[in-house]
Amino acid sequence: MTARWGLTIPMTGVPLADHREIVEGLTDLGYTDAWSSETNGPDAFTPLALAAQWGPELRLGPAIVPVYTRGPALLAQQAATLAELAPGRFVLGIGTSSDTIVQRWNGIPFTEPYQRVRDTLRFLRKALAGEKVTDEALGVKGFRLEKAPDQAPPIVLAALRPGMLRLASREADGAITNWLAPHDVRTVRGELGEEPELLARLFVCPTDDAEEARAIGRWMIAAYMTVPVYRAFHEWLGRGDALKPMNDAWAAGDRKGALEVIPDEVVDDLIVHGSPAACRDRIREYVDAGLTTPIVAVVPTGGLAPADAVRALAPSAG
Incomplete structure (x- = not known):
């Protein structure tokens, strides 16, 4: 069994305030992680702030926060806040997102994505370590966090192709990917290397x-x-x-x-x-292929209710 098994929060169709009971029970079911996302629903940080209190043993992270839609200083502030709420348990996931989210929905030019991620990663390393940072590429002049976290969080990069995967391997603490089959994990590992953590959101539809x-x-x-x-x-x-x-x-x-x-x-x-058992077996195929941390995203069907799906897909279930 993999050492890590994550759940995507918030779950589709479940109001954020109704997640408390689900999150409180995750550790007993064998889940180790809770990961949010940010597209056109809840923001990435608020669900994690709640989960930090509801699930005090869970590792938490956004998968991912776009590097374009917040200024670098604000991104550092939010990361520092979560690192304080969940000391030693918060991992910051950042990435380019997509032109749809960045440019069409937020009116921000989606230019030089590789450089933007690289420069933001380097800025965050310094800022979260408490340094005063000036970065001409990002337009930052003399920013310093009022209080840097006692333990700077690891940073993982959304990486879909060789250039970003190699950047994650060189300068980050791991990579996040999604929308792939178990055999694709080996292709991704070929660029990332065997050592860095590799996370993937897996879309799981538990129905026969x-x-x-x-x-x-x-x-x-x-x-x-x-x-x-x-x-x-x-x-x-x-x-x-x-x-x-x-x-x-x-x-x-x-x-x-x-x-x-x-x-x-x-x-x-x-x-x-x-079936839930078949889904769990399939998730383990990803792990056997080299995935470190599967992040289950429950896809609603006409069958199991969300809370029941969480229990049925848990590693402790079989």
Whole structure:
């Protein structure tokens, strides 16, 4: 069994305030981590602040916070706050996010993503260590945290392709990825190396109804894989030809047609589905392939209620 087993919070369809009972029970179920995200729902930090109090033994982190949508100083402030709330248990996950989130939704130019992540990582290392930082590339002049955390948090990078994976290996404490199959983990490890921590959010649909799972999965895949950063990721992983009909239909405005041409094999590769026992076995395939920390993202179905899914997918369940 993997030493780590994470859960994505907040869970879809569950109000944030109703997560207390779920989070309080995670450690007893064998979960070690709780990881948030930031797209168009809750922000990444507020759920972790609550979880720091509800789950005092859990490791916590955002997977991920975009480096564009907060100024570097504010990002350091929020990271320092979480590091104080959960000393020794907070890991800061940062990344580029996507042009959709950064540019279309926030009106911020999505330029030079590799450089922006690299420079922000270096800034955060210094700021969270209590140094006074001036960084011309980021436009920062003489920033210092009022109180640096007693223990600077590890920083992990969202990394989908070789350049960012190598940056994570050289300068960060690990890498975060998602939307991959177990055999893809070996490709990612080939660039990251064997030593750094590798985390991945796994979309898990615990249902025996394969057609239901695939229908949900097709919507999710179309929403993600038509975004340029994910399209490039899967071209690198070797799915370019399999996903080309979907991308062509999507670009032509044929949303229904795009869903219909996504092969079952691609859905089964990227969405963990089946009985809870089958899902747990599939998650362990990722670990056997080199994933350090699986982060379960429960995909709602007509079957298990969210709290029941958390229990059924827990490592302690079998």
